[in-house]
Amino acid sequence: MDDAPVVIAGAGPNGLMLACELALAGVRPVVLDRLPGPSDEPKANGLVGQVVRQLDMRGLYRRFSGSQRPPEPVAAWIFSGMTLPLSTVADNPMYAMMVSQPQLVRQLYERALELGVAVRWAHELVGFEDRPSGVRITVASPAGEYAIATRYLVGADGGRSAVRKLAGIEFPGHTAGTVARLAHVRVPDEMRTADGGLDVPGFGRLGFGHTRLDRGGMVYAAFEPDRPMLGTIEFDSSADHSVDEPLTMNELRDSVRRVLGVDLPIGEPRGDGPHALRRIAGQNTRQADRYRAGQVLLLGDSAHVHSAMGGPGLNLGLQDAMNLGWKLAATVAGRAPQGLLDTYHSERYPVGRRVMMHSMSQTALFSPGPEIAALRELFAELLSLPDVARHMAGLLAGSDVRYDVGDDHPLSGRLVPNVTLADGRRVAELLHAGRPVLVRDVVDGPAAMLLRPDGYVAWASDDTGDKGLTGAIARWFGDTLPGV
Structure with missing residues (x-):
C-alpha cells in the first residue's frame, strides 16, 4: 500500500494551490485527478479581489500575469451588471488579473512540480475509510485499483464532490429556477464596437459584461478576439430545452432571440478549441455544513457553490487553500498549537456564507420585472455614493473579512495592508x-x-x-x- 502525508482529490486550481502551499511548508502531498491531464475546459476568466494580492505574496503574480509591476487596484467593477465606481475609494481593495482557468491550472501545475508535488493524472478516488490512524483511500487507475494511506484527505473535487458525499457531509442550500447558456461564438466584425460591445441591428448597443433586460439577461465578453463569450440567462425554466442533451448553437440562438427580441447572427467560433458550449439549468447556491469531518477536509467548490456573476469563485477557493495550507502542514509536522486546524472551518465558513449572500443578491437584482427595474435604479444611485462604494468594494474583494485572532489592534485579523x-x-x-x-x-x-x-x-x-x-x-x- 502506498502512503503520503496528505492526499488531495482534485487537480484544479484550488487543489493545486493547496499542494503548493503544503510543499512550501515542507509537506509534499499526492494529488489525484480522474482526468488524463490539466483540463482545457473553459470556465473562469480571471481572478478578482484579495487573492490577487495573496498571489503577489507568493511571488506568483508577476509570473502568472506577465506584468513586471505589483498588482494595482481597478478603477471600477460590476455588481449585478451595474457599474461600481472605485476611483474615489481610499485603499481600494479590488484587484483583478485576467487569466483563463486552463492557463491558471497549467501554471499552478508547473509550480507544483517545481516544489516536488506528485500529481497523478487519470487516478480517481473511488472510496475511502476514515480510521483513527489515518485515511485509507482506494484509487482507480489505468493499471488497476490500489490503496493509499494518508494522515489527511482533502476534497478539492468540485461541486459534485465524491469526497464530500462519501464523508457524509451535508450540502444544504438553494437551487434557483434559472437557465443559463454560455458559449464561445463568432460574431460579424461590423457589429463590434470599439469599447468591446456589440451594435445589434433592431436592438442597439449590447455592452461588455452583463446586461439585464425585461426578458432575461445577456452576457457578452470578448476576452479573446477570435471567440468572444456570449451567454443568456432566462428566469423561466420552462423554456424549451432538454436537460439530457448538450447545448447546441441553435438552442443558444433561440434563447438570444427570446431575450433580445431580435436575431443575433452568431456562428461557430474559429480555431480548434476546446470551446465553451454549456447550459446550467438551475443555479445552485450551496455550502457544506462543515469543512472538516475527522481527517477529511473540503476545499473550494467541494465546500461551496454559487453563481459566477462578478467572478468570486476563484477568489474564495484559492483563499481557502492559502488559509488551510499552513495550518494543515503544521498539524502534519506536529508543530501546530491545539485546535489550529479547526480554525480553517471557523474562519472560512462565514466567508463562504458572505459570498453566497452577495452572489444571490446579484442574481435577484438581475431578474425581470418593473419592480426589479426600479430597485436597480435605486441601487445604481447608492453605488455612486463613496461610502457605499467603499463598503461594496470590501464585500466583493473580501477585504472586509476579519478573523478572530485574539488581538484587538485595528489591523489584527485582517489581510496585511500594502505597506x-x-x-x-x-x-x-x-x-x-x-x-x-x-x-x-x-x-x-x-x-x-x-x-x-x-x-x-x-x-x-x-x-x-x-x-x-x-x-x-x-x-x-x-x-x-x-x-x-
Missing part, C-alpha cells in the same frame, strides 16, 4: 516562502506586526513594546518565534 519597510521592501516580498513573519520598521504603519503565512495579521502594535506578542506566537505557531 513598505524602511529598507524599501514591500511587505508582500516577505511572504514568498510561506512562513510566518515578524515585521518591524514599517513606513507609515504600526511599529510591529506578526503575520501569518496567509498574509493575515495575527498581532500588531503601535509602540515599541511587545505586549501580547508571546501569546500571539503561542496561539498560532506554538513555540516558534518567526523573524524577518
Whole structure:
C-alpha cells in the first residue's frame, strides 16, 4: 500500500494551490485527478479581489500575469451588471488579473512540480475509510485499483464532490429556477464596437459584461478576439430545452432571440478549441455544513457553490487553500498549537456564507420585472455614493473579512495592508516562502506586526513594546518565534 502525508482529490486550481502551499511548508502531498491531464475546459476568466494580492505574496503574480509591476487596484467593477465606481475609494481593495482557468491550472501545475508535488493524472478516488490512524483511500487507475494511506484527505473535487458525499457531509442550500447558456461564438466584425460591445441591428448597443433586460439577461465578453463569450440567462425554466442533451448553437440562438427580441447572427467560433458550449439549468447556491469531518477536509467548490456573476469563485477557493495550507502542514509536522486546524472551518465558513449572500443578491437584482427595474435604479444611485462604494468594494474583494485572532489592534485579523519597510521592501516580498513573519520598521504603519503565512495579521502594535506578542506566537505557531 502506498502512503503520503496528505492526499488531495482534485487537480484544479484550488487543489493545486493547496499542494503548493503544503510543499512550501515542507509537506509534499499526492494529488489525484480522474482526468488524463490539466483540463482545457473553459470556465473562469480571471481572478478578482484579495487573492490577487495573496498571489503577489507568493511571488506568483508577476509570473502568472506577465506584468513586471505589483498588482494595482481597478478603477471600477460590476455588481449585478451595474457599474461600481472605485476611483474615489481610499485603499481600494479590488484587484483583478485576467487569466483563463486552463492557463491558471497549467501554471499552478508547473509550480507544483517545481516544489516536488506528485500529481497523478487519470487516478480517481473511488472510496475511502476514515480510521483513527489515518485515511485509507482506494484509487482507480489505468493499471488497476490500489490503496493509499494518508494522515489527511482533502476534497478539492468540485461541486459534485465524491469526497464530500462519501464523508457524509451535508450540502444544504438553494437551487434557483434559472437557465443559463454560455458559449464561445463568432460574431460579424461590423457589429463590434470599439469599447468591446456589440451594435445589434433592431436592438442597439449590447455592452461588455452583463446586461439585464425585461426578458432575461445577456452576457457578452470578448476576452479573446477570435471567440468572444456570449451567454443568456432566462428566469423561466420552462423554456424549451432538454436537460439530457448538450447545448447546441441553435438552442443558444433561440434563447438570444427570446431575450433580445431580435436575431443575433452568431456562428461557430474559429480555431480548434476546446470551446465553451454549456447550459446550467438551475443555479445552485450551496455550502457544506462543515469543512472538516475527522481527517477529511473540503476545499473550494467541494465546500461551496454559487453563481459566477462578478467572478468570486476563484477568489474564495484559492483563499481557502492559502488559509488551510499552513495550518494543515503544521498539524502534519506536529508543530501546530491545539485546535489550529479547526480554525480553517471557523474562519472560512462565514466567508463562504458572505459570498453566497452577495452572489444571490446579484442574481435577484438581475431578474425581470418593473419592480426589479426600479430597485436597480435605486441601487445604481447608492453605488455612486463613496461610502457605499467603499463598503461594496470590501464585500466583493473580501477585504472586509476579519478573523478572530485574539488581538484587538485595528489591523489584527485582517489581510496585511500594502505597506513598505524602511529598507524599501514591500511587505508582500516577505511572504514568498510561506512562513510566518515578524515585521518591524514599517513606513507609515504600526511599529510591529506578526503575520501569518496567509498574509493575515495575527498581532500588531503601535509602540515599541511587545505586549501580547508571546501569546500571539503561542496561539498560532506554538513555540516558534518567526523573524524577518
